Amino acid sequence: MSGRVLLHVGTPKTGTSYLQDVLFRNRAQLEPQGIRYAADRFDAHFLAALDLMRLTWGGLETQAVGAWDRLAASVREWDGTSIISHEILSTASPTQVARALESFGGAEVHLVLSVRDLVRQIPAEWQENVKHRSLVSYARFLEIIADPGRDTRIGSWFWGAQEIPDILDRWGSSLPPSHVHVVTVPPPGAPRDELWRRFSRTFGLDGLDLDLTPERANPSLGVPETALLRLVNKRVVPIVDPPDYRPLVRELLAHQTLSRRTDSARLGLPPEKHAWAQDLSRAWGEEITRRGYDVVGDVADLVGPPPGDFVDPDTAPADELLPAALDAISALLVEGSRLRAVEAELHRELDEARAALERSYLRPSYRLREKAVHSLETSAPGRGALGVYRRLRGRSSRSA
Amino acid sequence: MSDSRAWGWVAHLRDGGSTPWAEWLTAGDRPWSVERPRSVERPRSVERSRDHEPTARVLPGAQQLELLRRVNAGSRGRLADGLADRILSAAAPGRGKPDLALAGAGPEPAWGPRPVDPAELPAHELTRVATSVLADDVVGLGVPEVTSPRARLWRRRYRLLGDPLVAAELRADLIARGRPPGGRRPTVLVLAGPYDRLLADTWSRRCFERSSTGWPEWLRFWRERDALPTRVDLVRAAQPWAARHAEVCVVTDPARLPRLLGVRSLPQVDTPGADVAELGRRIATVLGLLVPKEDRAALMSQTLWPRIPRTTTPPVVVPPEHRDWLAAQAERQVRLLRRAGYAVAGDLSDLAPGPAQREAGEAAGDLDAAVLELAVRMLADPSWKHTVWMRKEER
Numbered sequence: 001m002s003g004r005v006l007l008h009v010g011t012p013k014t015g016t017s018y019l020q021d022v023l024f025r026n027r028a029q030l031e032p033q034g035i036r037y038a039a040d041r042f043d044a045h046f047l048a049a050l051d052l053m054r055l056t057w058g059g060l061e062t063q064a065v066g067a068w069d070r071l072a073a074s075v076r077e078w079d080g081t082s083i084i085s086h087e088i089l090s091t092a093s094p095t096q097v098a099r100a101l102e103s104f105g106g107a108e109v110h111l112v113l114s115v116r117d118l119v120r121q122i123p124a125e126w127q128e129n130v131k132h133r134s135l136v137s138y139a140r141f142l143e144i145i146a147d148p149g150r151d152t153r154i155g156s157w158f159w160g161a162q163e164i165p166d167i168l169d170r171w172g173s174s175l176p177p178s179h180v181h182v183v184t185v186p187p188p189g190a191p192r193d194e195l196w197r198r199f200s201r202t203f204g205l206d207g208l209d210l211d212l213t214p215e216r217a218n219p220s221l222g223v224p225e226t227a228l229l230r231l232v233n234k235r236v237v238p239i240v241d242p243p244d245y246r247p248l249v250r251e252l253l254a255h256q257t258l259s260r261r262t263d264s265a266r267l268g269l270p271p272e273k274h275a276w277a278q279d280l281s282r283a284w285g286e287e288i289t290r291r292g293y294d295v296v297g298d299v300a301d302l303v304g305p306p307p308g309d310f311v312d313p314d315t316a317p318a319d320e321l322l323p324a325a326l327d328a329i330s331a332l333l334v335e336g337s338r339l340r341a342v343e344a345e346l347h348r349e350l351d352e353a354r355a356a357l358e359r360s361y362l363r364p365s366y367r368l369r370e371k372a373v374h375s376l377e378t379s380a381p382g383r384g385a386l387g388v389y390r391r392l393r394g395r396s397s398r399s400a
Numbered sequence: 401m402s403d404s405r406a407w408g409w410v411a412h413l414r415d416g417g418s419t420p421w422a423e424w425l426t427a428g429d430r431p432w433s434v435e436r437p438r439s440v441e442r443p444r445s446v447e448r449s450r451d452h453e454p455t456a457r458v459l460p461g462a463q464q465l466e467l468l469r470r471v472n473a474g475s476r477g478r479l480a481d482g483l484a485d486r487i488l489s490a491a492a493p494g495r496g497k498p499d500l501a502l503a504g505a506g507p508e509p510a511w512g513p514r515p516v517d518p519a520e521l522p523a524h525e526l527t528r529v530a531t532s533v534l535a536d537d538v539v540g541l542g543v544p545e546v547t548s549p550r551a552r553l554w555r556r557r558y559r560l561l562g563d564p565l566v567a568a569e570l571r572a573d574l575i576a577r578g579r580p581p582g583g584r585r586p587t588v589l590v591l592a593g594p595y596d597r598l599l600a601d602t603w604s605r606r607c608f609e610r611s612s613t614g615w616p617e618w619l620r621f622w623r624e625r626d627a628l629p630t631r632v633d634l635v636r637a638a639q640p641w642a643a644r645h646a647e648v649c650v651v652t653d654p655a656r657l658p659r660l661l662g663v664r665s666l667p668q669v670d671t672p673g674a675d676v677a678e679l680g681r682r683i684a685t686v687l688g689l690l691v692p693k694e695d696r697a698a699l700m701s702q703t704l705w706p707r708i709p710r711t712t713t714p715p716v717v718v719p720p721e722h723r724d725w726l727a728a729q730a731e732r733q734v735r736l737l738r739r740a741g742y743a744v745a746g747d748l749s750d751l752a753p754g755p756a757q758r759e760a761g762e763a764a765g766d767l768d769a770a771v772l773e774l775a776v777r778m779l780a781d782p783s784w785k786h787t788v789w790m791r792k793e794e795r
Contacts, residue, residue: 050689051689054494054532054689055494055689056493056494056685056688059688062696065691091498093492093499095460095461095489095491096491149514150514151497156495156498156513159512159513163512166512169512238620238624239624287510
């Protein structure tokens, strides 16, 4: 088979979670239309990306064994259009890119990169870092990403996932420019569904009857909420392992509780960084135009909004953190109550199982069998007979 | 300078060369000589140009190239078949620097990370690549099939708790001698010792089971929780057995173990060097991406642990800032163990952590260098794959 693959490799914070959610929930509707989104779970393509890039992710990587090869096999066997989407693919090295492209066999590869201006991406990336256990202040984060040496983990990851011309070099250098589709995120104030319309056009979803209800998103936080989360991180990161942090802090506190506080100040860039970010974005826009890619939207979208009021999250006063902190405590107490109810229910089930076991022990036939086993174990011939019986029965009831 | 010089360096490294990139770049157009093994019926030395046509779609990263150069230097140019290609195409696992370009190999790119002189790359970046190749090697070796002898009828019934490193080694040795743990009414032996060693052993063992955070982070985790790792919380480990009326004995004197287990001698179990444990930890992390969880534990504990070369680097040491906390934890354990009234082979006061020692590879850079040296040694000389580490001393 040699179909077509639309390979969406990022960038992060460009509406990717929503797109992936729509594709996942509508995969049964898409297949009859010749479009395959091969995923048995919502994060299947994330796991495939971890596998391709040998990337660790707080233990999640152990669920990713062989995931890329399975995904690539599914692409190879489908003669229609396959869609692969995950934003961490943006950081793949040239060698990993070569392996990925080769794994699709003869399929026609189209690269899709959704991009947003740095003015909004920089604060969003810091927020993502905080939601992934980072303790780094906003000021330090800005310092790190401005260092051209990119010697830190944060710096090299940020540019690996955000430097648009470099991502397009790594992923698109072997593809004709017409097979490289750059989708720009509309500027603030654009119609709410404009980004979806751009995605829909790029992925060939126009005219299909899809359920577009947002079920899963990666919502942003306000300034005091992010500042609070960083303070929480300072206390809990050393003592809460990633598998517990993910559901309790990232999901429960950040996504389900703090992100609902939509009235608080939004995070932006400090004035001294604003012009720098816009200049860089302009240069990237010119490079995209020069290379002749298919642009869905407008490269001018990359310049970003003008400077606004800047609220510094590193100096957020305690009284602004308090309401968010109270919401967080409430959410954790409610979750604690729910878990106590689950625990009580499990105890009840365990007690019932124990009682049933006790009742079976009390049967005369059980006591007779137990007595027989004990007496057989006291002599060598008895033990031999017992061994033969157990082997014949074929069950591992031998002593541990 | 075009990138043909860089492709020439790739060819040189594939041929077993170990010239550093900076030297290669500045050597002008003088040809270089390839030394061939004596058995090949061709001239022993062949001259080659320093430039070469591209042999792949992309130039390998500086990390992969520098690692291959160091492995070549360590093996004197005699690498296992296919190893050079495996190193050059290896993904650097985990987060770190992306694959980097060689400084001077072409015009400075307008985008992406700065090209580097590979000789200046930090050791841990080269180790990242090495662990990827070594993890593949471990998967290739598979889990050895162990056929345990028939259990002796007249053996002492036992269970081993406590120090997980010592318990695992002794258990394996006893099983191999027809003395598996378990059985009716076993004596429960709680392997104890100074708490600084118990923690070092627990972390080191964990590195060869299912990966771990680094030693400083792991220690901090327990310190901040003001708790001991489950396996060396001796009170909690012994309590369920005591509740079942089993005979529990806390052993702080290893010399008394053979008698308690009904054998004449037992192997001496040493905590591995900090570099050995750290390399194991990093390989385990990569293995998590290659095989299911349960296979990783078996590959780490049964395949890599008995084979990984031992070094003279001292084991990890509990740093001074954690010693008061650890001493308090040890005191609490002693108090509760005494209160429980368990038999003791030795002296419970031995649980107190020993005097502060200098930490192995006190500077993180020293340890990184030692870990890389060990990884390079394992790639350059694959004899470790076929050498099960022998326990020489016996108690």
